[in-house]
Amino acid sequence: MEIFGKNVFNQTVMRERLPKGVFKNLKKTIDEGLPLDPSIADVVATAMKEWAVERGATHFTHWFQPMTGITAEKHDSFITPAENGVLMEFSGKELVKGEPDASSFPSGGLRATFEARGYTAWDCTSPAFLREEADVITLCIPTAFCSYTGEALDKKTPLLRSMETLSTQALRVLRLFGNTTASRVTSTVGAEQEYFLVDKAFFLKRPDLMMAGRTLFGAMPSKGQELEDHYFGSIKERVLSYMKEVNEELWKLGVTAKTQHNEVAPGQFELAPIFENTNIATDHNQMIMDVLKRVAIRHGLVCLLHEKPFAGVNGSGKHNNWSMSSNDGQNLLEPGHTPHENAQFLTFLMATIKAVDTYAGLLRCSCANAGNDHRLGANEAPPAIISVFLGEQLADILDQIVAGKEKSSSANADMKIGVTTLPALTRDATDRNRTSPFAFTGNKFEFRMLGSSFSISGPNIIINTIIADALKEFADKLEKSKNFSADLEKLLQETANKHKRVVFNGNNYSDEWVKEAKKRGLLNIPSTPEALKELVTKEAVELFTSHNVFTEKEVHSRYEIMVEQYVKALNIEALTMIDMANHSIIPTAIEYATTVASSINAVSAVSGKLNVSAQQELLEELSNKLASANSNVKALEKTLESAIKIVDLEKQAATFREKVFTKMLELRSDCDALEKIIGAKYWPLPTYGEMLFIL
Ligand code: ADP
Ligand code: MG
Numbered sequence: 001m002e003i004f005g006k007n008v009f010n011q012t013v014m015r016e017r018l019p020k021g022v023f024k025n026l027k028k029t030i031d032e033g034l035p036l037d038p039s040i041a042d043v044v045a046t047a048m049k050e051w052a053v054e055r056g057a058t059h060f061t062h063w064f065q066p067m068t069g070i071t072a073e074k075h076d077s078f079i080t081p082a083e084n085g086v087l088m089e090f091s092g093k094e095l096v097k098g099e100p101d102a103s104s105f106p107s108g109g110l111r112a113t114f115e116a117r118g119y120t121a122w123d124c125t126s127p128a129f130l131r132e133e134a135d136v137i138t139l140c141i142p143t144a145f146c147s148y149t150g151e152a153l154d155k156k157t158p159l160l161r162s163m164e165t166l167s168t169q170a171l172r173v174l175r176l177f178g179n180t181t182a183s184r185v186t187s188t189v190g191a192e193q194e195y196f197l198v199d200k201a202f203f204l205k206r207p208d209l210m211m212a213g214r215t216l217f218g219a220m221p222s223k224g225q226e227l228e229d230h231y232f233g234s235i236k237e238r239v240l241s242y243m244k245e246v247n248e249e250l251w252k253l254g255v256t257a258k259t260q261h262n263e264v265a266p267g268q269f270e271l272a273p274i275f276e277n278t279n280i281a282t283d284h285n286q287m288i289m290d291v292l293k294r295v296a297i298r299h300g301l302v303c304l305l306h307e308k309p310f311a312g313v314n315g316s317g318k319h320n321n322w323s324m325s326s327n328d329g330q331n332l333l334e335p336g337h338t339p340h341e342n343a344q345f346l347t348f349l350m351a352t353i354k355a356v357d358t359y360a361g362l363l364r365c366s367c368a369n370a371g372n373d374h375r376l377g378a379n380e381a382p383p384a385i386i387s388v389f390l391g392e393q394l395a396d397i398l399d400q401i402v403a404g405k406e407k408s409s410s411a412n413a414d415m416k417i418g419v420t421t422l423p424a425l426t427r428d429a430t431d432r433n434r435t436s437p438f439a440f441t442g443n444k445f446e447f448r449m450l451g452s453s454f455s456i457s458g459p460n461i462i463i464n465t466i467i468a469d470a471l472k473e474f475a476d477k478l479e480k481s482k483n484f485s486a487d488l489e490k491l492l493q494e495t496a497n498k499h500k501r502v503v504f505n506g507n508n509y510s511d512e513w514v515k516e517a518k519k520r521g522l523l524n525i526p527s528t529p530e531a532l533k534e535l536v537t538k539e540a541v542e543l544f545t546s547h548n549v550f551t552e553k554e555v556h557s558r559y560e561i562m563v564e565q566y567v568k569a570l571n572i573e574a575l576t577m578i579d580m581a582n583h584s585i586i587p588t589a590i591e592y593a594t595t596v597a598s599s600i601n602a603v604s605a606v607s608g609k610l611n612v613s614a615q616q617e618l619l620e621e622l623s624n625k626l627a628s629a630n631s632n633v634k635a636l637e638k639t640l641e642s643a644i645k646i647v648d649l650e651k652q653a654a655t656f657r658e659k660v661f662t663k664m665l666e667l668r669s670d671c672d673a674l675e676k677i678i679g680a681k682y683w684p685l686p687t688y689g690e691m692l693f694i695l
Helices: 011-017 020-032 038-054 092-096 157-176 207-212 237-252 278-298 339-358 360-365 392-403 457-478 484-502 511-519 528-536 538-546 552-606 613-645 649-677 688-693
Strands: 059-063 075-077 079-082 085-088 118-122 129-133 136-147 185-199 257-262 268-273 301-304 317-326 438-440 445-451
Touching (some): 011 020, 011 038, 038 092, 157 278, 157 457, 185 278, 237 268, 278 457, 339 457, 360 457, 392 484, 457 484, 528 538, 552 649, 613 649
Parallel strands (some): 059 136
Antiparallel strands (some): 079 085, 118 136, 185 301, 185 317, 438 445
């Protein structure tokens, strides 16, 4: 396809435009994740600039991922003064390193404002690309972002570090199986992105959507998703033409947008790309979110990436399909065809199970934010309890490993690790359970807890690091072994025994599972403030520092930033509710009540005999709801005021969750009741019916 990768400075373009030696040097750097050789930077920069300028670019930007969860950029033009005017120039120095004044990004105390400089450094493993917006073309250079003293201020640096440790540990295990060909193991990710579309005209009339990204009020329409007619339904023309343009934009950027369909809720959709290495998949997911939002505007639509834009219908998540592959072409989570391959597969599988069980709290934490609190455990997304789905066949194999000796099973033949071939897993059999948060789906795991607005970096930092840790423990033991087969079998048996409690193949949405999980001692953390604490436990800090993924300071700074972000999100929501209640809903209710009251007076004036009971009943109901809304808005104001004054951040977050959030729900309930009884022509806000069904 002609447009695919058209805007990417990829290896084909590099090969064409760079001297042979330089290209070889750069390719080695990229493939092996080595530091860039400074002597080639100027040549690469010039080639990159020429390519970009030929395509109409005038500016370049270091494109980075601060702790906001989205991307940031500062544009510089190529223009450099020269003797007779100006030249378009771009040096190796400018390519490799940038210095945005970055004092206003969250740093969680890592960077005092007096040393506000942040540095961006080129990540040459993710290709530079051109972004076309309106008639401006900008060369974007993916970069890492760190402080003067070298601490990571972004989401890319620790991700790269986590990929490094995973590679190191996975290679050690591969070597034990006699592999001498692989020199690198990379984690791979395919992230399925869900989103909502609303007509822009409605969006602009909803301060809650504009400020908080979700509706804070809104009575249920008579129809929701109960007919299940939207899921995989035929896509409306307006949406189709939007999707077509989204795909084209993404293809130009080298993003393999592959599937698209209507999701469960009305107005909800999904886009899935083909998987790629986790660093690039993370950059690409940022581009996907950006393109979804930009293109929507061109179609008179707004794309909502919030986890729960509408109460009462499904929210949006992001399924993170994860695996690891070696650069000699193996997917390490692909069951093999020979006993040797099976033993290796089971080792990597068991390491994953061990990791998920040991660090379930961290996985839960990696999916915590204010938006996702509306989903996890709310019967539309996985519960807040982490468990692993293996499917019947693998679960049976696990049981046999636990039993420790060959054992007949109804589904499978006898098996012995390293000796017996696994029965071919029918792919179909592994993907039926859609309720599991961490499901094996044939040759990869699908982590289903992520919220739709997330940077996928956080969860993948955790997955990479915890699995690296489990593999390290395996390698530490097995490298000392004198009898590999026997010791491996013993190790897998011990591991299976210890961690089988995390395997659950049943319905994760059921109440029985909540009880059963408690019995098994599994964590069930319902809210963000609690979940975030998992990041800074002694074990977590030890894990991150021992694998060089975060320094202790970096972990704490991230914790602080995330708690702060939670508080800020709820604060904005509460303020928006107060504003909407005071400035639009309550005045509307008063206006309507006045109309009803004057109708009673008017009718009575004409004739005392006419029946005004309907008006009286309505007026009474209106007045009661109005009084309740009014007192709840005052109560919310007061609660918020005292919550804001709390100095201790953790206490503040807990107060927002327990007190402010509860008051918000009470106020919403009054206002939604008012919406149901106030005449349509008086109601100032677009309704759920309009927003969800008019596209
Ligand atoms: P389905 O969900 O219908 O089974 P697929 O299994 O083809 O569909 O893929 C779902 C997502 O998982 C896609 O984004 C796909 O690219 C991704 N995926 C497939 N294989 C891998 C892998 N080895 N590593 C990471 N992601 C993968
Ligand atoms: Mg899926």
